[in-house]
Amino acid sequence: MEQKYNPYDNMLHVLEETAQELHLEKDNYIPFKYPEREIKVALPVRMDDGHVQMFEGYRIQHSSTRGPCKGGIRFHPEVDEDEVKALAFGMTLKCAVVDLPYGGAKGGVQVDPTKLSETELERLTRRYTAAILPFIGPEKDIPAPDVNTNPKMMGWIMDTYSMLSGYPVPGVVTGKPIDIGGSLGRNEATGRGVSIITKEALKQFKMEGSQKIAIQGMGNVGSNAAIILHEMGHKIVGISDVSGGLYKAGGLNIPAIIKHQAKHKNLLKGYKEDGAKEIGSAELLTCDCDVLIPAALGGVLTAANANKVKAKLIVEAANGPTTVEADEVFKKKGITLIPDILANAGGVVVSYFEWVQNIQSLMWDLDRVNEMLGKIMEKAFAQVRDIAVKDKSDYRKAAYILAVSRLVEARKTRGVFP
Numbered sequence: 001m002e003q004k005y006n007p008y009d010n011m012l013h014v015l016e017e018t019a020q021e022l023h024l025e026k027d028n029y030i031p032f033k034y035p036e037r038e039i040k041v042a043l044p045v046r047m048d049d050g051h052v053q054m055f056e057g058y059r060i061q062h063s064s065t066r067g068p069c070k071g072g073i074r075f076h077p078e079v080d081e082d083e084v085k086a087l088a089f090g091m092t093l094k095c096a097v098v099d100l101p102y103g104g105a106k107g108g109v110q111v112d113p114t115k116l117s118e119t120e121l122e123r124l125t126r127r128y129t130a131a132i133l134p135f136i137g138p139e140k141d142i143p144a145p146d147v148n149t150n151p152k153m154m155g156w157i158m159d160t161y162s163m164l165s166g167y168p169v170p171g172v173v174t175g176k177p178i179d180i181g182g183s184l185g186r187n188e189a190t191g192r193g194v195s196i197i198t199k200e201a202l203k204q205f206k207m208e209g210s211q212k213i214a215i216q217g218m219g220n221v222g223s224n225a226a227i228i229l230h231e232m233g234h235k236i237v238g239i240s241d242v243s244g245g246l247y248k249a250g251g252l253n254i255p256a257i258i259k260h261q262a263k264h265k266n267l268l269k270g271y272k273e274d275g276a277k278e279i280g281s282a283e284l285l286t287c288d289c290d291v292l293i294p295a296a297l298g299g300v301l302t303a304a305n306a307n308k309v310k311a312k313l314i315v316e317a318a319n320g321p322t323t324v325e326a327d328e329v330f331k332k333k334g335i336t337l338i339p340d341i342l343a344n345a346g347g348v349v350v351s352y353f354e355w356v357q358n359i360q361s362l363m364w365d366l367d368r369v370n371e372m373l374g375k376i377m378e379k380a381f382a383q384v385r386d387i388a389v390k391d392k393s394d395y396r397k398a399a400y401i402l403a404v405s406r407l408v409e410a411r412k413t414r415g416v417f418p
């Protein structure tokens, strides 16, 4: 019988491989094999018709070795414990790659948010916040948006936490609306970070100039990456979302598409453009392009489609879009891949800026946010590249080496309690 792919086992495998590579002593890295704390909650929610429906949620804190735990919350029907564990581990590594003073965590609620009304979604978000309340806070664990969660929901989290504390606590969550302590630039930050990393990679591989880019996913990350890369002068030849996709060799009209999405529930459906042909989300991954940016869900690049990928560069904007088997195929084919823990770290970097502003009651202007984001992303790219060049390794391995070294150093400095 075929065994089900377990994303957490995959993370453990990666950790073990990196530890061997770095000749680490077991004592210094085995703690990272176990999430520090796993919280599973049952959430009764009164639906609009009066009945009570149960939902299952998680908050998994993988590590607080380098600082408070940090990571998003996703609302998705396929959320499960192993996925959230793997994503929490990914946040620990991501924060270490970009050298933020944070550990890693992730939360999830098993729900299809499109099936809930706004009032039901609000009650579910508030109930989830109340359920994990003893374990979160500006010094403990700071949630943020992830798949299917947004600034408005972060506002409900901030309000619930503050009402139950008796005073406003903006630093409990990041990615909030600006008027309650959100940071300028946070909403676009992940897409901006993806664009910065794409620019650095194109420079590194001497692929500068107007490259053809395809983006899977037009949610917060994909749409902002599309706008910024389009502004940088690249041709966005392919895009897709849950409602469909489009391909145009000469480049799509991104501003018109964004306008259409804003009017039509954030979906591409119904958008028409001369010369653009309709393609499916799966077809997009193998379309004719130079750079492929998977910006939707995990596990989309697999052994089944990796051989058909035509891009020369893949920039992982989603978390975990590439399976281990697909990774091997890309290495054999000479396709360069920039891993998620580097490529999509822009979101958590500006989350960090938001938290810093909140706990000091400061407000930074947008130029300052974007300039500092640029500096951090470029520095992390250069550090990963230097390891890749020195070790003749791929970028994923190099990013793991950088992250695990930083984690282990912090672990050694702190020692084992008691």
Ligand code: GLU
Residues within 6 Å of the ligand: 070, 071, 072, 073, 094, 142, 143, 144, 145, 146, 147, 174, 319, 344, 345, 347, 348, 349, 351
């Ligand atoms: N959910 C985003 C990520 O996976 C952002 C996390 C954060 O800002 O804390 O990186």
